[in-house]
Amino acid sequence: MACMALPCNFGQTSTSCSNFRNPGVSHTPPQFLLGLGSRQCQPSKGLKFDTPCGNHFVELSRSRGPESRRLQVRCSEAAVSTGAGPVEAQPTSKNVLVAGATGGVGQLVVASLLEKGIKVRALLRNAEKAKALFGDQGDRFEFRIADCRQPDSLDQSVVEGVTHVICCTGTTAFPSKRWDGNNGPEQTDWLAVRNLIDALPSTVEKIILVSSVGVTKSDQLPWNIMNLFGVLKYKKLGEDYLRNSGKTFTIIRPGRLTDGPYTSYDLNTLLKATAGTRRDVIIGQGDKLVGEASRIVVAEACVKALDLDCTNGQTYEISSIEGEGPGKDLDKWKKLFMSAHSTV
Numbered sequence: 001m002a003c004m005a006l007p008c009n010f011g012q013t014s015t016s017c018s019n020f021r022n023p024g025v026s027h028t029p030p031q032f033l034l035g036l037g038s039r040q041c042q043p044s045k046g047l048k049f050d051t052p053c054g055n056h057f058v059e060l061s062r063s064r065g066p067e068s069r070r071l072q073v074r075c076s077e078a079a080v081s082t083g084a085g086p087v088e089a090q091p092t093s094k095n096v097l098v099a100g101a102t103g104g105v106g107q108l109v110v111a112s113l114l115e116k117g118i119k120v121r122a123l124l125r126n127a128e129k130a131k132a133l134f135g136d137q138g139d140r141f142e143f144r145i146a147d148c149r150q151p152d153s154l155d156q157s158v159v160e161g162v163t164h165v166i167c168c169t170g171t172t173a174f175p176s177k178r179w180d181g182n183n184g185p186e187q188t189d190w191l192a193v194r195n196l197i198d199a200l201p202s203t204v205e206k207i208i209l210v211s212s213v214g215v216t217k218s219d220q221l222p223w224n225i226m227n228l229f230g231v232l233k234y235k236k237l238g239e240d241y242l243r244n245s246g247k248t249f250t251i252i253r254p255g256r257l258t259d260g261p262y263t264s265y266d267l268n269t270l271l272k273a274t275a276g277t278r279r280d281v282i283i284g285q286g287d288k289l290v291g292e293a294s295r296i297v298v299a300e301a302c303v304k305a306l307d308l309d310c311t312n313g314q315t316y317e318i319s320s321i322e323g324e325g326p327g328k329d330l331d332k333w334k335k336l337f338m339s340a341h342s343t344v
Helices: 035-043 102-114 127-134 186-201 231-244 293-305 330-341
Strands: 059-064 067-070 095-099 119-124 140-145 166-167 206-210 249-254 256-258 279-286 291-293 316-319
Touching: 035 291, 067 249, 102 119, 102 293, 119 127, 127 140, 127 166, 166 186, 186 231, 186 293, 231 249, 249 293, 279 293, 279 330, 291 293, 293 316, 293 330, 316 330
Parallel strands: 095 119, 095 166, 119 140, 166 206, 206 249, 249 316, 256 291, 291 316
Antiparallel strands: 059 067, 279 316
């Protein structure tokens, strides 16, 4: 049987793919496994940036310090784009907790929520990083310092008043610097997800979990290679715990993540990122889908699922292909999600 090549950040929300350090593990990921070699950590060549239109703009205040890039969003229309034009922010009562908010998908989720005028509570471990990345967004953005791997840190102040949750936590599939500090798949993809779910009040209306394709096939080629250190097994445990929690949920399983990560960008740059020419979307169910998924498209799928009851209790795989795609059109996203139901 031929083994298809899979890059090491397949379905992961972070993409460190080298610096292998465990004894007996090669410092250079094997090419048959990574497929794209070192290219998987480079921004997509199709990446482009939109410019704000008309009188709608963002104002970036930058001090002389190298790490002090700050943004004040003056209008929600300068935002993450998957191809469609600007969308007016509408009043909303949502207060969305984003776990993994400084990761590759999490940052884009935060940007998309802010664009729509939705209040965001970012859950993260590093206050300085949060300030550098997100700056002062006024009343609609706040952050809490907590570590989902440590249940004692998820006290009432972290989750009080939250109406929805988008969980984008994750680490690399293979040993890397991202594993430093007890940050491997078991701690990040399983225990952190479990602890977060347990800490949420019963008033939370919906939880969106970013997982990965292949989690039901961890004993089959090529997924068993991807699962050498348990990443698919632990993601599946996180999925199952959410399904059995009694809470309303949607699970999004992306393929190999592309476009970014933009973790070194300030929010001003992040808000303008687009998915190049690969803006069309394929959504499936039954863990049959393979391919690549733009982080921008994955983030938009998570945000749209918040408002679509047809996604409640559902698990979807998602890939990006050449084409215009649904952009920010909620009805088009609804049709995409619904079309997956008929193919299972």
